[in-house]
Amino acid sequence: MTGFEDPTGPHIDQASSLRQMVAATPPPLRVIGICSGKGGVGKTQIAANLGVLAAKKGHRVLVIDADLGLANVEILYGIKPRYHLGHLLEGSQTIDQILAEGPYGIHVLPAGSGIQGLTRLDNAQKLRLVTALDELEDRFDLVLVDNGAGIGENVLFFTSAAQEALLVVTPEPTSFTDAYAAVKVLVQQAGVRHFNVVVNQVSGEAQARDLFAKLTQVTDRFLSANMRWVGYLPRDENVHRAAMAQRPLVELYPASPSTRALANVASKLFDEPAPAPVDGGIKFLWQRLFRESPLHP
Numbered sequence: 001m002t003g004f005e006d007p008t009g010p011h012i013d014q015a016s017s018l019r020q021m022v023a024a025t026p027p028p029l030r031v032i033g034i035c036s037g038k039g040g041v042g043k044t045q046i047a048a049n050l051g052v053l054a055a056k057k058g059h060r061v062l063v064i065d066a067d068l069g070l071a072n073v074e075i076l077y078g079i080k081p082r083y084h085l086g087h088l089l090e091g092s093q094t095i096d097q098i099l100a101e102g103p104y105g106i107h108v109l110p111a112g113s114g115i116q117g118l119t120r121l122d123n124a125q126k127l128r129l130v131t132a133l134d135e136l137e138d139r140f141d142l143v144l145v146d147n148g149a150g151i152g153e154n155v156l157f158f159t160s161a162a163q164e165a166l167l168v169v170t171p172e173p174t175s176f177t178d179a180y181a182a183v184k185v186l187v188q189q190a191g192v193r194h195f196n197v198v199v200n201q202v203s204g205e206a207q208a209r210d211l212f213a214k215l216t217q218v219t220d221r222f223l224s225a226n227m228r229w230v231g232y233l234p235r236d237e238n239v240h241r242a243a244m245a246q247r248p249l250v251e252l253y254p255a256s257p258s259t260r261a262l263a264n265v266a267s268k269l270f271d272e273p274a275p276a277p278v279d280g281g282i283k284f285l286w287q288r289l290f291r292e293s294p295l296h297p
């Protein structure tokens with residue numbers, strides 16, 4: 001048997017080492033910007049709870065509280081971070097010092113509360129932030145950006161780093177018209193193409209589907225936006241109760257209608273392939289920054 005080698009041997013080795021390499025390659029970073037036209041529609045609740053559900057599915061989750069000046073996400077997680085984005089922007093703390101740990105190993109980039117001057121980041125602040133975020137790219141595979149209300153400059157900035165938006169709409173007439181306006185601005189000024197739509201605070205699925213159909217009727221006609229239904233949340237008093245208890249809803253009321261609805265949204269969002277080609281992420285922020293800087297100091 002000298003000189004004989006099993007011809008399948010090396011192939012098996014190659015195949016298994018390839019599999020190991022694939023398994024070892026970290027999944028690409030997915031950045032989802034949570035947006036709405038009108039404020040107070042449930043973005044922070046949805047961001048905080050989707051963060052928990054994604055972490056439970058094994059994702060390495062970073063939640064960026066981009067509602068600068070208002071400490072929203074940390075309240076819902078019941079954490080009290082020592083430092084916040086303001087410290088990073090003034091240069092007194094590093095990104096690692098300000099990252100706070102929430103439930104299920106979720107990391108939070110806290111916005112801090114009561115900070116003046118963050119409602120519109122200047123270019124020097126954006127540069128500091130993007131430099132810091134760049135360092136995080138390999139440490140997470142899912143970034144949820146909880147934006148403030150409306151589509152201001154900060155929302156455009158943060159959402160331009162996202163490959164997708166999660167658009168939260170409610171049945172209130174102003175929420176609907178503002179949602180259309182938000183999609184338009186995000187398409188035209190932040191380059192967002194993929195919108196996952198969640199209809200919140202509805203009486204049931206029929207009302208939510210009806211609203212989604214009406215919204216897509218206008219967006220399909222006038223905008224090059226890819227609108228995708230990811231689900232709805234019923235109006236549920238437990239949402240408010242969980243916020244008062246400063247605990248994630250999905251943890252405190254696992255059997256509530258809103259938790260079940262959020263679980264459906266999470267499986268649509270995280271178990272099905274991402275709709276966008278996954279490229280970009282933090283690098284989009286760089287591009288945006290360089291595009292803006294020379295012209296708008």
Ligand SMILES: Nc1ncnc2c1ncn2[C@@H]1O[C@H](COP(=O)(O)OP(=O)(O)OP(=O)(O)O)[C@@H](O)[C@H]1O
Pocket residue numbers: 036038039040041042043044045046067147148149150200201202233234235236237239240243258
């Ligand atoms: N499905 C729901 N049922 C009942 N109450 C809800 C539901 N979703 C959100 N809420 C309540 O609506 C209020 C606004 O929610 P939230 O703070 O998440 O909105 P937001 O869009 O983040 O607001 P903002 O634009 O100010 O950041 C909160 O009091 C929250 O508890």
Ligand SMILES: [Mg+2]
Pocket residue numbers: 043044045067072146147148
């Ligand atoms: Mg909010």
